[in-house]
Amino acid sequence: MPSSVMSTTKATGGLAAPAAVSAVGLHKAYGDKTVLGGIDLHVPAGSVFALLGPNGAGKTTAVKVLSTLVTADAGDLHVGGHDLATDPQAARAAIGVTGQFSAVDGLITGEENMLLMADLHHLSKSEGKRAAAELLERFDLVDASKKPASTYSGGMKRRLDIAMTLVGRPRIIFLDEPTTGLDPRSRHNMWGIIRELVTDGVTVFLTTQYLEEADELADRIAVLNEGRIAAEGTAEELKRMIPGGHVRLRFTDPAAYQAAARDLREATRDDETLALQIPSDGSQRELRSILDWLDAAGIEADELTVHTPDLDDVFFALTGPSRLADQTQENVR
Template structure:
């Protein structure tokens, strides 16, 4: 943030080890107020450890961190008053109804009974849980339980919310519902700190993304900035018959060729200038293009290039939370 207004989250030189394993190794990052900030990284990169430190659940071994303008160690109570946390696994009580879970959260925060009742009703309506409010959680789908979990996080109306892989295990429809909720919260000025291994999720939601690998931030920027770090943009050209494909291949020196689909992939790092050059060369050779598409690197390419690992499906991964 510019001027005298503090950043929502500020981290300098953060370090954390478990035994001989260095989980965080001098992490620096700044999250502006009102932003959606995504922390990406493979299993064991240190994502959950970062969330636990920033939400005052554990202490770092070194470095400094402030959340909402308060130090996470010396002013932990003040930090807790500013934040909400939705962890990797649902914190709802399966023996209670949705309404009872929210009421319990209000009581734990020592809210007046009238405030608890009003806030519970608002959140049940907001998260489309009104009809299921008094039903046992055994009747809730995974998406409903996750929405309830986030509703409980919002019981205290936090300024900053930590979401640790919030859509893991959800079906695509429930995932997109959660995305809509997250966008709505950010539009109202709530700061969202999101960890995820769903690269599409980070691409769709985040204003800025940091890639964490082996305890270090290896890249940080907007989704578009990160994509520009990775070469691989190309044009895919489709031709009407094999003779046209043959002539085009001689002229263009393609990266790859598929005779079955009559397509060539041609490097296109320079964007519009490169595309114009390709079309000019084909025109001079009297080769007609039937179809053309532009392909640019995505966050999967960025993730693979920066971490050396393909992104995994969190729903099918056996995670050790304390080391993430």
Template sequence: MTPSPSRTAIAATGLRKSFGDTVVLDGVDLRVATGTIFSLLGPNGAGKTTTVQILSTLIRADGGEVHVAGHDLARDPAGVRAAIAVTGQFSAVDNLFTGEENLILMADLHHLSRGAGRRRAADLLDRFDLVEAARKPAATYSGGMRRRLDLAMGLVGDPRVIFLDEPTTGLDPRSRRTMWRIIRDLAAGGVTIFLTTQYLDEADELADRIAVLDQGRLVAQGTPDELKRRIPGGHVRLRFSDPAVLDLAARTFGDGQRDNDALTLQIPHDGTVRSLRALLSRLDDASIEADEFSVHTSDLDDVFFALTGHPSEQVKESVR
């Protein structure tokens, strides 16, 4: 369902950008609902970074219309900048300052009063579990702490839209999970998250909707489950201990792929609950008992390769 204008945080129509003779974005249309997590995926050179740079006012588009947080990007770029935050994969943290000083500096840049700025810094230090490290130089912080501080700095101005460019690159599993929780909490509080990531499992875990960009064009959009259902390869795998029961199951499901050595039958399946219920009913009606039952669905790696022809290891895009 297309979000209504009042519930749309980002709307781009016919977005175009070229660098010399190289077309980077070729008529991109995007709709991102308020308070959701949206992930843009694509192989190297697909145009992801260029899209974020345009939406965040860092570079100009050659064509198209864009509204961010209700502001026309072309007519009111200052209004867009006041409503957004951008956190890149390279931290903006000043290593010579403490965590608290970094936040107070951002408060000063946002023209908060002395008292309001310090209250805001204290609130964010608590929210991001940085109180104990607040007065330590940022140079002493771990990678996960630096990422949390960097994101906290972006929140000083209370943005309505946050652009996150590969927020968990290089983090250990625990720090990644912590960052995921923070991102979910932000969205639950009404903040819109525009996420680019090299980790497809991260997009699958976090995103409400995903768009796949390839050679400057959007080749697919939808929820993670919708995209995965578009790709063939999902199946249910049944294992039997009796070859006779395997024969019966193979006759019942004529489109199944059997393995006589492993005594398994692989039946195509789209991953929906309705299809699974229908399959179980057919087993029950035929009095077939399987010893093991497992469901296998296509993942975002399969989706990415099918749509772009590139393996997921090439997702990461260098900054253009």
């Protein structure tokens, strides 16, 4: 296959979507410590892919390998359609990287940081000035552009960091925990920036520890645990695979509670709060069945709430002890 054709690792009913980033059997070790134990990743072009996992899971190492900063020990790796083993330079030309720690130079102004990045991309002075001006405006940094970057807030520095990454107009961007340390407003602003990038056709490979962030942004999520992919899918697919969904019925009438508890033997009782917890996937069909039963039995519940597993549940289930991850992996995959 020519290198210009982006690799695919999965196919459903024919050809899979072109992969902006593809890894098959990615392995990386430092001495006796295996950091990545043969992982497979497939990131469709023009999407947000989130690599989720606890500290030490191998997220940053994966980014370093796929962005050509570190060489893999083994694996068939393609980024932007280029084989990292034979043509890493071409891959570098297609990507931008924003690491955990800001690349901003605090001793110079925001504009000077941008122009310095333009020089590194070998843009002419006029092209560099134009690119800097456009990006500073896009990221709402014009008013601060003449001030030393050391005076910027954390959110402003992060925006400048990403703006600098975009000077070379990369089509694939690696963001390694881009919102760590930001306040909630700055984090939401960053989410808006990421959504805009994808709207423009950019592929975003995101690592994060914030479960809400992955849920909000990612088209697909891979959960990395101890150097291996424990599960991969959309947020909803992952949530459905974790047990624990239920419907909670709460009563104020003790007689109604006792009648419901007597007939709903599969329910878990809470006699103190007069509540019943019924296992459920939260589907419309199951909710209708419960409501129809209550009507037929002439029992009135004062409150009905649906509880479905969230990414917190997924995270704790898949990044706990190895035996738990191993037990759930086959079902989720």
